Amino acid sequence: MLIQCEHLAKTYKADEQVVRAVDHVDLDIARGDFVVILGHSGSGKTTLLSLIGGLTSPDSGSVRIHGKDNWSMGDQHLSLLRNKTIGFIFQFASLIPTLTVLENLLLPLYFGEATDNRREKGMELLARVGLADKANVYPSQLSGGQQRRIAIARAFINDPEIILADEPTGDLDEETEGDILKMFRQFNEQGMTFLVVTHNANLAASQNGCRTLHMKNGQFV
Amino acid sequence: MKINPLQRQLNLLDYALSSLWRRRMKNGAILAIFAFVIFLLGSFQLLSQTLQSSAEELLAFAPDITIQSLVAGRQTPIAANKIRELADMYGITASSPRIWGYYFDHDNGANYTVLGLTEEEIGAMTGVILESGRLPGAPGEVAVSPAVRQSLDLAGRSAFSLFRPDLSQASFKVSGLFSRETDIVTGDIILMSLADARHLFAMPEDMVTDIGVKVANPVEIDNVARKIAGRFPETRVLTRAQIRKTYQVVFGWRSGFGSVCLLAALASFVILASDKASGLSREEKREIGILKFLGFQTTDILALRFWESVVVAGLAFLIGLSLAYVHVAFFDGGLFKPVLVGWSVLRPDLSLAPSLNGADLLLIFSWSVLPYLAATIIPAWRSAVIRADTVV
Numbered sequence: 001m002l003i004q005c006e007h008l009a010k011t012y013k014a015d016e017q018v019v020r021a022v023d024h025v026d027l028d029i030a031r032g033d034f035v036v037i038l039g040h041s042g043s044g045k046t047t048l049l050s051l052i053g054g055l056t057s058p059d060s061g062s063v064r065i066h067g068k069d070n071w072s073m074g075d076q077h078l079s080l081l082r083n084k085t086i087g088f089i090f091q092f093a094s095l096i097p098t099l100t101v102l103e104n105l106l107l108p109l110y111f112g113e114a115t116d117n118r119r120e121k122g123m124e125l126l127a128r129v130g131l132a133d134k135a136n137v138y139p140s141q142l143s144g145g146q147q148r149r150i151a152i153a154r155a156f157i158n159d160p161e162i163i164l165a166d167e168p169t170g171d172l173d174e175e176t177e178g179d180i181l182k183m184f185r186q187f188n189e190q191g192m193t194f195l196v197v198t199h200n201a202n203l204a205a206s207q208n209g210c211r212t213l214h215m216k217n218g219q220f221v
Numbered sequence: 222m223k224i225n226p227l228q229r230q231l232n233l234l235d236y237a238l239s240s241l242w243r244r245r246m247k248n249g250a251i252l253a254i255f256a257f258v259i260f261l262l263g264s265f266q267l268l269s270q271t272l273q274s275s276a277e278e279l280l281a282f283a284p285d286i287t288i289q290s291l292v293a294g295r296q297t298p299i300a301a302n303k304i305r306e307l308a309d310m311y312g313i314t315a316s317s318p319r320i321w322g323y324y325f326d327h328d329n330g331a332n333y334t335v336l337g338l339t340e341e342e343i344g345a346m347t348g349v350i351l352e353s354g355r356l357p358g359a360p361g362e363v364a365v366s367p368a369v370r371q372s373l374d375l376a377g378r379s380a381f382s383l384f385r386p387d388l389s390q391a392s393f394k395v396s397g398l399f400s401r402e403t404d405i406v407t408g409d410i411i412l413m414s415l416a417d418a419r420h421l422f423a424m425p426e427d428m429v430t431d432i433g434v435k436v437a438n439p440v441e442i443d444n445v446a447r448k449i450a451g452r453f454p455e456t457r458v459l460t461r462a463q464i465r466k467t468y469q470v471v472f473g474w475r476s477g478f479g480s481v482c483l484l485a486a487l488a489s490f491v492i493l494a495s496d497k498a499s500g501l502s503r504e505e506k507r508e509i510g511i512l513k514f515l516g517f518q519t520t521d522i523l524a525l526r527f528w529e530s531v532v533v534a535g536l537a538f539l540i541g542l543s544l545a546y547v548h549v550a551f552f553d554g555g556l557f558k559p560v561l562v563g564w565s566v567l568r569p570d571l572s573l574a575p576s577l578n579g580a581d582l583l584l585i586f587s588w589s590v591l592p593y594l595a596a597t598i599i600p601a602w603r604s605a606v607i608r609a610d611t612v613v
Contacts, residue, residue: 025255050610053514054609055513055514055609055610056608056610059524075518075519075520076518077522079513079516079517079521080516081512082513082515082609083515083516084516088514088515094511094514095511096508096511097504098244099239099243103239107511107512107515108515108516110232110233110235110236110517136245154515210495
């Protein structure tokens with residue numbers, strides 16, 4: 001199993017109240033799976049994604065990737081995992097405003113060996129998201145949807161095994177959404193594993209053999 | 222994929238450089254202030270080192286022992302015939318009379334040092350470098366520095382005159398010009414024969430301002446000085462080491478005072494830099510969060526901050542030190558010369574040839590770059606430990 005979550009739990013304190021964002025969740029995801037988690041805002045989807053991606057530490061339970069517990073390893077292991085194994089797509093703008101589009105796209109490659117084809121690879125991914133002509137502009141010169149497409153392209157730059165995506169098509173127009181979902185499908189057919197959290201039921205319907213889960217109050221229902 | 226550690230550091234340095242460039246206004250301001258502080262420290266250190274080594278050169282021409290006559294604690298002329306009484310003292314190889322005095326030139330507002338020596342002593346001045354001409358040999362001949370010549374407004378002429386106490390004039394002719402390399406020693410000196418100096422100051426025959434004594438064995442200087450003081454209790458007997466100590470005390474006080482002021486300025490800058498480094502903006506926190514979820518480790522963020530500080534401090538060090546060198550070499554350290562030279566404000570301008578050695582560089586580096594690195598790296602830890610989910 002590529003990803004294994006066992007009794008995963010995370011609580012937050014908000015206004016003196018304890019919120020169970022993820023409440024003892026079990027989840028297994030095999031290599032090449034396309035898993036969509038549907039749920040309303042506040043259901044715990046984003047927290048679950050952060051826990052699996054090693055961004056947030058759980059209160060209890062474990063997340064294993066390739067059989068190794070994320071939180072029993074050190075900062076170096078987690079950083080390497082985030083850099084090489086996982087590609088993140090967040091619902092917020094996650095671009096650095098003072099870097100150009102291409103520089104943002106190539107950021108995860110800072111820890112790879114210097115290769116001559118970095119730029120070519122970056123340009124190829126920009127072309128796939130329809131923004132090849134924006135390589136040298138700054139994020140502030142792009143629309144919200146265009147920024148999202150850059151962030152999506154960046155998630156694929158290191159050829160990760162797993163894509164963790166949070167509302168990846170949230171502010172895209174219908175045509176662009178279709179292009180992005182087609183791209184997801186193509187990468188998935190090549191063996192890449194997807195875990196997508198969304199409240200968009202159409203997204204699940206667009207992927208062949210997609211496994212759909214529903215989340216409410218931090219638990220699968 | 223195995224990552225080459227050198228390649229990783231090069232990548233981080235590359236990112237640090239681009240990060241500095243992206244915040245060029247803020248970093249440029251820090252660089253400018255830091256370079257200015259290093260310029261001040263460097264100028265001060267360079268100038269004080271140059272003056273100190275020049276003072277050492279000055280002492281190289283001083284006799285081993287100087288004898289002066291005191292009355293009521295004030296210096297008065299001493300009878301030159303005391304030299305005869307010194308001749309039988311064991312350890313003394315030579316004694317010679319000197320007239321060493323000051324001449325204030327009202328017209329130019331300059332204070333010259335008049336040095337009258339015997340023919341033998343002038344002939345023995347091998348350490349003095351002449352730019353042109355020769356040392357005085359005939360009556361009325363003098364050697365001066367380019368600064369004195371300029372102050373006397375000689376232009377192409379070589380003859381000039383100075384007022385005697387009765388306002389009659391004594392005429393002189395410039396026979397030689399001292400090199401600028403020995404300006405600190407010769408910058409304000411008018412070197413002439415003993416007889417000419419006595420005539421200028423209207424001193425009685427056989428009277429001089431002091432007697433210079435040479436001792437055969439340097440180890441015996443203090444012993445010989447004690448013997449002279451015992452034989453001539455009405456005199457003040459100064460060894461070269463005592464004169465050096467006096468210079469060092471006066472100079473050390475001035476230098477110390479200046480250093481304290483400058484170190485206070487440096488401390489203020491370091492506190493400012495530390496405050497800047499520890500107070501992260503929302504945008505900077507977000508950027509670190511993004512870098513973290515893209516795979517940057519805590520140590521990578523620390524390395525980034527380290528490289529940024531190294532680049533800023535290194536550049537500031539180079540710029541500040543270069544400006545300090547230019548300031549001392551080409552502008553005679555004008556900013557600090559009044560503080561360090563003090564009483565010499567009336568002297569003709571002296572030009573300095575700064576000598577920069579490894580110890581000075583290390584000292585300025587330790588006083589400036591190391592405190593800056595410490596002040597910026599330690600608070601950088603706070604930014605480096607920002608969690609990756611900060612931006613989620």
